[in-house]
Amino acid sequence: GTVFVVAIDGPAGSGKSSVSKEVARRRDYGYLDTGAAYRALAWHALAHEADTSDAASVIDILGDFDYAISLDPDAYWVRVGDTDVTAAIRETRVAEAVSGVARVPAVREAANRLFRQLIAESGRAGVVVEGRDITTVVTPDAPVRILLTAAPEVRAARRSAEVTTQSAAAVAEALHRRDAADSTVVDFLTAAPGVTVVDTTELDFDQSVDAVLGVIATVE
Numbered sequence: 001g002t003v004f005v006v007a008i009d010g011p012a013g014s015g016k017s018s019v020s021k022e023v024a025r026r027r028d029y030g031y032l033d034t035g036a037a038y039r040a041l042a043w044h045a046l047a048h049e050a051d052t053s054d055a056a057s058v059i060d061i062l063g064d065f066d067y068a069i070s071l072d073p074d075a076y077w078v079r080v081g082d083t084d085v086t087a088a089i090r091e092t093r094v095a096e097a098v099s100g101v102a103r104v105p106a107v108r109e110a111a112n113r114l115f116r117q118l119i120a121e122s123g124r125a126g127v128v129v130e131g132r133d134i135t136t137v138v139t140p141d142a143p144v145r146i147l148l149t150a151a152p153e154v155r156a157a158r159r160s161a162e163v164t165t166q167s168a169a170a171v172a173e174a175l176h177r178r179d180a181a182d183s184t185v186v187d188f189l190t191a192a193p194g195v196t197v198v199d200t201t202e203l204d205f206d207q208s209v210d211a212v213l214g215v216i217a218t219v220e
């Protein structure tokens with residue numbers, strides 16, 4: 001049958017990844033982190049010393065981009081070729097290059113085809129898919145579509161609690177810069193019609209998970 005898709009969009013620091021993963025565990029669904037695909041391509045581009053601000057250079061290295069991702073929320077990994085890049089794609093240098101590759105239309109088209117295939121072949125009853133354009137572009141017909149948000153200062157504080165190698169101010173600045181760059185490609189700060197907003201500013205992790213599970217319960 002068809003896979004039940006829970007589409008979750010939102011900016012960095014909204015709790016999107018950790019909440020999506022936990023919701024997938026609780027429902028026994030797959031978990032698809034679409035940002036990881038863009039990050040993996042940015043990692044691949046850096047490994048080939050491609051200019052990630054130049055679309056032609058990015059398209060050049062797309063040809064031999066061999067990428068795999070686990071949809072198991074309890075065994076999450078990302079690979080490029082034979083290399084496990086699960087940790088490497090979180091590095092600052094990758095975060096700084098990712099908006100450049102994600103902005104290339106040919107990249108987004110290839111990524112979207114791959115995402116839809118991964119969902120269809122997940123082997124699970126449902127998949128929680130998180131990113132920036134899932135509710136609007138990747139799976140606009142998903143039965144559950146959520147925009148997970150939080151106030152900018154809360155997002156920056158959460159991200160700087162994760163990133164211990166930089167000052168809080170540097171983390172906030174980098175987050176703001178990436179959001180601004182990403183916003184020129186997809187509007188992930190405004191809910192499209194039919195998308196439920198879950199604002200986690202005042203919610204802790206468990207409350208955020210319950211809020212998303214609550215939205216899913218309303219459509220079952």
Ligand code: C5P
Nearest residue numbers: 012034035038098099102131132133182
């Ligand atoms: O979610 P995460 O912060 O890991 O995403 C990394 C980057 O991938 C984003 O900054 C954005 O440039 C890109 N992205 C995207 N569309 C998605 C998911 C991520 O453009 N659906």
